[in-house]
Amino acid sequence: DTEVTQTPKHLVMGMTNKKSLKCEQHMGHRAMYWYKQKAKKPPELMFVYSYEKLSINESVPSRFSPECPNSSLLNLHLHALQPEDSALYLCASSQGAGGNEKLFFGSGTQLSVL
Amino acid sequence: LAKTTQPISMDSYEGQEVNITCSHNNIATNDYITWYQQFPSQGPRFIIQGYKTKVTNEVASLFIPADRKSSTLSLPRVSLSDTAVYYCLVGDWQGSARQLTFGSGTQLTVLP
Numbered sequence: 444d445t446e447v448t449q450t451p452k453h454l455v456m457g458m459t460n461k462k463s464l465k466c467e468q469h470m471g472h473r474a475m476y477w478y479k480q481k482a483k484k485p486p487e488l489m490f491v492y493s494y495e496k497l498s499i500n501e502s503v504p505s506r507f508s509p510e511c512p513n514s515s516l517l518n519l520h521l522h523a524l525q526p527e528d529s530a531l532y533l534c535a536s537s538q539g540a541g542g543n544e545k546l547f548f549g550s551g552t553q554l555s556v557l
Numbered sequence: 558l559a560k561t562t563q564p565i566s567m568d569s570y571e572g573q574e575v576n577i578t579c580s581h582n583n584i585a586t587n588d589y590i591t592w593y594q595q596f597p598s599q600g601p602r603f604i605i606q607g608y609k610t611k612v613t614n615e616v617a618s619l620f621i622p623a624d625r626k627s628s629t630l631s632l633p634r635v636s637l638s639d640t641a642v643y644y645c646l647v648g649d650w651q652g653s654a655r656q657l658t659f660g661s662g663t664q665l666t667v668l669p
Contacts, residue, residue, distance in 0.1 A: 447600075476657070485644060485659035486601065498654035533600050542587040542648060543608070546657065548600025 449534050449549035457557055458524060464552045466517040466534030474544065475517040477509060478533040480551070486533055492517060493539075524556045561645050561660035568666045575632045577663050579645035582626050588648045588655075590621060590628045595642045595662070604643075605630065632665075640667045 447468045456462050466475065474493045478486035491499035492511040506528075508520040517534055531551045537544035562580045569575045581590065589608050593601035605612060607619040607628070618631040632639060644662040648655040 478659075485662050488656060488658055491654060491656065493654060499651060499656055501656075531598065535600070542585070542655065543589040543606065544648075544655065544657075545591060545603050545606060546593070546601070546646075548602070550600050551598070553598065 447534055447536055447547050447549035449532075449552050451552060452550070453553045453555075455555045455557060456521065456524065458526070460524075461520070461522045463521065464519040464532055464534075464554075466519075466536075466549055467515055468536040468547070469515055470536065470538075470547065471514075472536035472538050472547070473514060474537045474539055475511060476535040476537075476546065477517070477519055478535065480531045480533060482530075490519075521554075524554075526556050529554055529556045560658075561647060563643075563645060563660055563663045565661060566664040566666070568668060569635055570668050571636055572634050575635050575639075575665060575667075577630045577632075577643055577645075577665065578627060579630070579660070580627045581645070581647045584625055584647045585650060588650075590619070590625075591646045592617070592619065592628075592630050593644045593646065595644065601644060601659075635665075635667045637667050637669060639665065641665060 450465045477489040480486040489503045490509045495511045506523050510518040533551045535546040535548045591606040592604045595601040605617045605619045609621050612619045620629045642662040644659050
């Protein structure tokens with residue numbers, strides 16, 4: 444199994460809603476990532492988990508809250524988002540965090556904030 | 558920061574070879590260069606990775622000069638389905654944590 448599975452594929456939420464994005468991999472990877480991608484822009488790194496511990500937080504607003512319950516799962520909890528947070532949210536995993544790690548990406552969650 | 562710079566866009570015709578160059582002047586000694594392909598509304602997909610000299614797989618070749626300050630992705634005989642954005646990535650290190658930041662990417666358009 445070489446897949447990273449993200450759910451849901453599409454999400455529409457209001458600014459007062461609370462929702463969660465989910466990501467799952469069964470490749471035994473120990474590093475997992477959240478990226479945000481706006482249309483026609485490159486993915487922007489948000490968070491990195493290494494061995495289930497948060498190792499990188501790219502100064503992301505607190506309305507985005509990551510969680511890594513175990514080595515196969517990664518969640519992104521959303522609360523009080525703004526319309527400018529509408530984007531494609533991508534999850535990725537890699538075997539570890541060395542210099543030759545390859546990222547495996549999911550197909551993303553397209554988020555619209557109304 | 559190990560920033561990468563690529564051409565914003567390139568056009569090619571079906572059947573031609575395409576070379577996309579990326580500059581990464583501040584690459585770390587222990588870091589590899591990795592290329593990804595991305596179609597609209599999909600996650601990026603790994604194409605090829607290398608450390609130095611030349612690497613070839615079933616879809617592409619990667620050329621890296623001795624100083625490792627740049628790399629060139631070579632796609633042989635492109636087809637319409639190769640129209641996509643291509644990114645080269647190198648890592649930045651925050652202590653023992655490796656930060657993988659995407660550059661602007663190159664939009665490749667293959668014309669019939």
